[in-house]
Amino acid sequence: MHEVIVRKSEYTYPTLKQSTFEMMDSLGGRQIQKNSRVIIKPNLLAPALPDRAIVTHPLIVKAVTEYVLDRGATPQISDSSAVGSFDKVLKESGVKEALSGLKVEFKEFRESSIVDVGEPFKKVEIASDALNADVLINLPKLKTHMQMVLTLGIKNLFGCIVGMKKPEWHFRTGVNREMFAQLLVKIYRAVNPSITLIDGILAMEGQGPGKRGEPRHLGVLMGSRNAAALDMTVCRMFGISPDTVLTNRFAVEQGLAADDIIVNGELPRITDFKLPEITPLVFGPEKFHGVLRRHLVQRPECDDSLCKLCGECWKYCPAMAITRTGKNISFDYDKCIRCYCCIEVCPHGALSARETLAGKLTRKMLKL
Structure with a gap:
């Protein structure tokens, strides 16, 4: 049985920080040990201002970073961006400015370690820092995704695949969306984040997850120890079957989540969220x-x-x-x-x- 916490929130820092700290406490954040190394993995897809809803909002990254520092641990902000240099993404997104003055390391995922994730992929190269962290905190942005419908907790960890290895895996899975979804679940299982917090305060609808998508204010911050349960709850918030997002289906099949989810808080009902139209890629003879x-x-x-x-x-x-x-x-x-x-x-x-x-x-x- 997995708990998903839902809180109404805005990007007003004092109240956002309070909500974030309370959620982190409830989700096991107090188990973060002094001097432990904590990887904070936001969605830093590309250089973009926060109001475009492409990246995790810098104030959420700041709140989680301050929480980790309060625990006496060492925070490291990491991702492997798809577009632009890591430093450019940090600057344009506002993350670097928001965290100025804090004792935090910014380090792009560069080195990989080979992990046997099992059939049908077997060996996958995953960012060494993500695998070797004492704690990994997953901070996805709630966005639509033209291939996977939504990019949430599980999909955000594809950023732990370094650089141009990401398009290589797209090519290897080809037109088979189910195969790609299985890969994402295998990566999630290997990385095994301790806590996932989804930034759904300003989300993205339409043809996301890049600049073709449209920002949409939802005003929610959601968290869980189990990213699959969290992703399934987001689907229910939108009034769609959890299986609409294929990673949910494979997470359940692999025993990583189930339907017995406890929602702590008021889950909004949003039935007019614009999802991308996913059509068959091949059909017929x-x-x-x-x-x-x-x-x-x-x-x-x-x-x-x-x-x-x-x-x-x-x-x-x-x-x-x-x-x-x-x-x-x-x-x-x-x-x-x-x-x-x-x-x-x-x-x-x-x-x-x-x-x-x-x-x-x-x-x-x-x-x-």
Whole structure:
């Protein structure tokens, strides 16, 4: 049986700090030992101001850091960002300024250790600092995700995969969303965070988790010792089945969570939260899959008026399906695995997922 704490909150620091400290106490924070090394893992996806809802808000990172310092432990802020240098992300997000004057180390995940996570992946390289920490505190941002529907507690730990190893894993799992979800659960199990606090005060809806998403005020801070139970509770807050987020399903199958969740606090009911439309990536006889991928299934597209040809999308694309053609970019939809990493990393919000009219009509006829 797992407890999930839900509290109404805002980014007003004195009250936010009080709520955070109380939640940390309730979730076992007092077990943090003096002189222990504590990794604080926020979502630091890309350089972005806090009001874009792309990164964990700096005041939540500050409150947790001060809690760790009060316990006499040594806090370290770490992540492996997808876009921009780690220092640039820290500065633009406001995290570095918020923590100025505090005795804290900022250290990008760089070195990895090999972990046997079991079938079907076996050996996975995971950030050594995350694996060797005495305590790891997981601080995800509540956001939509074009591939996984939502990025929450479990998905946030994909940031413990260092650098360009992340797109490599996207490529290895390919168009199989279920396979990628299984990988995320295996990483969660290996990292095993002690506490997860989700920043849902200013969340992101629409085509997240990057700059194409839309900020949405929810005013909630949620926490648990069990990230899977927390993620399932977020789904219930939105009035959707927990299995909508595939990582929840595999977490239950692997015995990491169950339906016997105790909610401590008032869970809001939010039924108009804009989730991304997740459509089938392939369907029908295999011999037609090439045609489907080129003309029917959902795919990334570029708004040329917003594109700056910065190159982030084609550098990060795990399938090498994006090329620059003069003043535009073009997609090879045969190669594209629909991981939507390009949408995630685009610093200008120029990319989005679209389904062709023919694709919509075909799905409607086939009732997919």
